[in-house]
Amino acid sequence: MVEEYIRLLIKNGEDGQGLPSQRDIAEKLEVSRTTVKSALLHLQNEGQITSQSRRGIQINKKKDVNLLSMSSLSDELAGENITIEHMDSRLVSVPKNLRDFFGDSLKNIAEIKRIRYRNGVPFSYEITNIDENKFSDITQVNLTNKSLYRVLKESYNTVPVYGFENISATLATDEIRMHLDVAEKTPLYIVESFNFAKSDQPVEHTVQYLSGENFKYHFMAKDILGYQKEANDDIV
CATH class of the missing domain: 1.10.10.10 (Winged helix-like DNA-binding domain superfamily/Winged helix DNA-binding domain)
Structure with a gap:
């Protein structure tokens, strides 16, 4: 009661x-x-x-996400009233900071921009980079209300199985606050992820901007240095 x-x-x-x-x-x-x-x-x-x-x-109505989980954000938010707006996909030159990840031989990558909404309110602005040579015509796929990981699995038989993430903070710039519909200098998380397939081949790199007003992160692991996700993970 x-x-x-x-x-x-x-x-x-x-x-x-x-x-x-x-x-x-x-x-x-x-x-x-x-x-x-x-x-x-x-x-x-x-x-x-x-x-x-x-x-x-x-x-506490902030959405809680396990930072060390290899599930996609779509899976993390399963059961929530989530919609995804696919804004743009195009080929761009590989940025200098991603050349080690994708390899020096790759000249262009697909850049995908999306916004996620929770109960109609934007909470995540995402920029994903992916090798279109390995995932042909990925720029032609409409990712509105679709999980990228599920598209990779169903259309390209590829599933990211491990990766690492950098998390930092910033204040909303004019461009980002416009996408997230927040006030200037609103605190934001920046979550940058690098994800790989079983063959140790790079799959995708994503930068997510999330409003700190309605999101939080936690870590779930038994051994954070030799991390393997288990059903009975403890909070670290």
Whole structure:
């Protein structure tokens, strides 16, 4: 009963909004504070709420993504009201910073730009680079509301199996804030990923810009140096 009551408060509240204190909830529902604390701990473990010193209990509606998972962002967000807008695909010269990844012999790569929406609100602006020599006509594929990884699997029989990511932060520039519909200098995550197939061949490189106002990341691993994802991974 206590947990369902708090879930209702979360559903009707806004991200970052404070919840009543343990004492207030206990008095309203006529239960012990121990019962309330147990319900809050369960919801906190689910990521539904956060608890910080001097700030109390707050609603958390930011989407939580496992940074070390090799699943695509589409799979990470499965079950959410997600739509994808395919903005543009074209051939471009390989940037200097990607020559080691794709190899010196490659002159041009396909550049794919997309925006993801969650409940109609843009939250991710993505620029993907991929070798069109290996994935012929990829620039002709309409990726609106399609997972790139699924297209690679179904049309090219290729699946990224490992990779690495760099995560940093920046403030929204004019171009990016226009795509994400955020105010100037809004804090953004920059997630840059380099992904490979089983043969150690590079598959794709992606840079994602995500609003820090509605996204967060966590790491799930038993051994972060020799990482292998398991069903019972612990938080590190």
